Amino acid sequence: MPERIYNFSPGPSTLPYSVLEQAARDIVNYRDRGIGLIELSHRSKEFMAVAEETEALVRENMNVPDNYKILFLQGGASSQFYMIPMNFLAGGGKKATYINTGTWSKKAIREARLFGAIDVAYSSEDTTFNRVPSTGEYTVDPASEYLYFVSNNTIYGTQFKSFPETDTLLVCDMSSDILSRRVDVSRFGLIFAGAQKNMGPAGVTIVIIRDDLLDRGDDSIPTMLRYKTHADKGSMFNTPPCFAIYCVGEVMKWLKNNGGVAAMERINNEKASLVYDAIDATDFYRGHAEVGSRSMMNISFNLPTAELEAKFIAEAAAIGLDGLKGHRSIGGCRASIYNAFPRDGVVRLVEFMAEFAAKNS
Amino acid sequence: MPERIYNFSPGPSTLPYSVLEQAARDIVNYRDRGIGLIELSHRSKEFMAVAEETEALVRENMNVPDNYKILFLQGGASSQFYMIPMNFLAGGGKKATYINTGTWSKKAIREARLFGAIDVAYSSEDTTFNRVPSTGEYTVDPASEYLYFVSNNTIYGTQFKSFPETDTLLVCDMSSDILSRRVDVSRFGLIFAGAQKNMGPAGVTIVIIRDDLLDRGDDSIPTMLRYKTHADKGSMFNTPPCFAIYCVGEVMKWLKNNGGVAAMERINNEKASLVYDAIDATDFYRGHAEVGSRSMMNISFNLPTAELEAKFIAEAAAIGLDGLKGHRSIGGCRASIYNAFPRDGVVRLVEFMAEFAAKNS
Numbered sequence: 001m002p003e004r005i006y007n008f009s010p011g012p013s014t015l016p017y018s019v020l021e022q023a024a025r026d027i028v029n030y031r032d033r034g035i036g037l038i039e040l041s042h043r044s045k046e047f048m049a050v051a052e053e054t055e056a057l058v059r060e061n062m063n064v065p066d067n068y069k070i071l072f073l074q075g076g077a078s079s080q081f082y083m084i085p086m087n088f089l090a091g092g093g094k095k096a097t098y099i100n101t102g103t104w105s106k107k108a109i110r111e112a113r114l115f116g117a118i119d120v121a122y123s124s125e126d127t128t129f130n131r132v133p134s135t136g137e138y139t140v141d142p143a144s145e146y147l148y149f150v151s152n153n154t155i156y157g158t159q160f161k162s163f164p165e166t167d168t169l170l171v172c173d174m175s176s177d178i179l180s181r182r183v184d185v186s187r188f189g190l191i192f193a194g195a196q197k198n199m200g201p202a203g204v205t206i207v208i209i210r211d212d213l214l215d216r217g218d219d220s221i222p223t224m225l226r227y228k229t230h231a232d233k234g235s236m237f238n239t240p241p242c243f244a245i246y247c248v249g250e251v252m253k254w255l256k257n258n259g260g261v262a263a264m265e266r267i268n269n270e271k272a273s274l275v276y277d278a279i280d281a282t283d284f285y286r287g288h289a290e291v292g293s294r295s296m297m298n299i300s301f302n303l304p305t306a307e308l309e310a311k312f313i314a315e316a317a318a319i320g321l322d323g324l325k326g327h328r329s330i331g332g333c334r335a336s337i338y339n340a341f342p343r344d345g346v347v348r349l350v351e352f353m354a355e356f357a358a359k360n361s
Numbered sequence: 362m363p364e365r366i367y368n369f370s371p372g373p374s375t376l377p378y379s380v381l382e383q384a385a386r387d388i389v390n391y392r393d394r395g396i397g398l399i400e401l402s403h404r405s406k407e408f409m410a411v412a413e414e415t416e417a418l419v420r421e422n423m424n425v426p427d428n429y430k431i432l433f434l435q436g437g438a439s440s441q442f443y444m445i446p447m448n449f450l451a452g453g454g455k456k457a458t459y460i461n462t463g464t465w466s467k468k469a470i471r472e473a474r475l476f477g478a479i480d481v482a483y484s485s486e487d488t489t490f491n492r493v494p495s496t497g498e499y500t501v502d503p504a505s506e507y508l509y510f511v512s513n514n515t516i517y518g519t520q521f522k523s524f525p526e527t528d529t530l531l532v533c534d535m536s537s538d539i540l541s542r543r544v545d546v547s548r549f550g551l552i553f554a555g556a557q558k559n560m561g562p563a564g565v566t567i568v569i570i571r572d573d574l575l576d577r578g579d580d581s582i583p584t585m586l587r588y589k590t591h592a593d594k595g596s597m598f599n600t601p602p603c604f605a606i607y608c609v610g611e612v613m614k615w616l617k618n619n620g621g622v623a624a625m626e627r628i629n630n631e632k633a634s635l636v637y638d639a640i641d642a643t644d645f646y647r648g649h650a651e652v653g654s655r656s657m658m659n660i661s662f663n664l665p666t667a668e669l670e671a672k673f674i675a676e677a678a679a680i681g682l683d684g685l686k687g688h689r690s691i692g693g694c695r696a697s698i699y700n701a702f703p704r705d706g707v708v709r710l711v712e713f714m715a716e717f718a719a720k721n722s
Binding site: 015 | 363364365366368370371372373374375376378381382384385386388389390393394395396397399400401402403405435436437438439440442443447468471472475555557561562563564565581583584585586598599600601602603604605608681683684
């Protein structure tokens, strides 16, 4: 293994090194077949087997019930922002409720308004999205077709510790915490996630959708934008993003071999606690999120001044702690520590945080 | 280099081996930075440089004028089937003209009808799409916003030798022959192509669009489905399919280093002629396409019986000539010989064709 930097990027992000090595071998010669993985026809028996195995592993790792389809789509999570209302509000005169906890929910709300009446039941925008609500803090109009929320807010470092309690259909953007903790999928109508945080490289989006919702769209919707189209063809209606799907499968094997989602949850809690403890240990660092809303995946924090933040990011990068710059919308620092981010890197970070605070206080 | 099979698949398809080797190195450790290519943030200076270089190389290799944008989108060519009419017919009451030369134009026509009045000016469906028309064979209603055609029909093995002569805006699906021959881009309003034939792996679609057309959409269109959104952000409005873009860049370097599009055109003509000569040499093989419509990329042909075709495909595969089965919609055999398909493989195929015909006539 070459010397690796610790990559705190929010996505695309660190992947298990064993997955990178396997991908490198398969790209030039897939299982000694004399053909590269990315040269395989998507209709070949080799690639069909990859796609089927990947789906089965996502299902197993997330414990997805049989009455849910798992789709591998393109266009990023951003494409789900319009596909969901386009399908679920089809026919017109319908409404949905959204919880606004950050940039990505806000973008989803904007797209949804093209298709129906959208209630924003809660927003933490006034406090720079530093918290997520608990169920008692908002009401959902029973006429809503669905309640939409973002389980983990990558930019602000907030995360729902428990999911909304409601009779309304739950739709969730889990892009930045899918597979990081145990989730009861049966509580949801639709879950989606871009792969490039906990599942693989950029280029594929996973949609987990309950069977009975596949028919929600109507004939006015382009074929490619109906969930049913992709569900009916096992995500092979058109050429899928083969390499990204393959990588998701390899990450799923790695996750399963490392104890599954329950083990990830335990390790993620431990890794995040190390950083939060470092933040709370001094007045030098201030966490962006309210304590009760803290994310185990993305930890956004500030130093006393913007100058110190720039110095912190630069000195960290110089010793191989890379990608700690916060999102341009809130500045500051951010450590993204997804499933594949090694515990050793977290230990190095908190050591550096202590040293830096001591030197610069 | 491991022993390689000759991969005649129609896409995903053969890529230059040097590109596979480079990708394998970069995936585990990008330019010795201690981070894998597919772990790089799309906003990192490393990946931004990859994206910019890829765009510049596509522009150089295709001689794309400055008043055209080159976009790297997701969703496959199939997503362009609706994005084009959604943007170009926005506002309602508009019409467009389509030339129907195969499965993919037919699918595009179906999607376009969701957005406006569609004239089908020509169709070769009655003769199983065995030909493409010349300009004199159809008329284009001057009220059309654009004339849509597919330059090369992958399934049927037909190809426009010259492009429609018309004052109407030309929109072209070049998925299966982009970069295989010299094209005057300035004659087109929009050109699109899925990468997985002549440009790279599946997972990215190239759209080349004239600047003045970016504003055609209106505010009723979801943000992600407007060309302007992606043009304004250099295809970085959301996380792009980084690995596929990187591979396109590597293929562009290979193409440039091997003489560019003019050299590809010469070699492709030579490779295709070898196969067509083998077909024409006996009555045993019958080409699907009319002689004047023959494709240099995909050669669809039949043997005297379906049984002989199955035997041909199986015996060819046994000696490393893989993927010769025709598309399920017309059966028979098909040899897809894109830019990266080696001349040696074509020579092996025509030798095998002669032997097989001699033995089985």
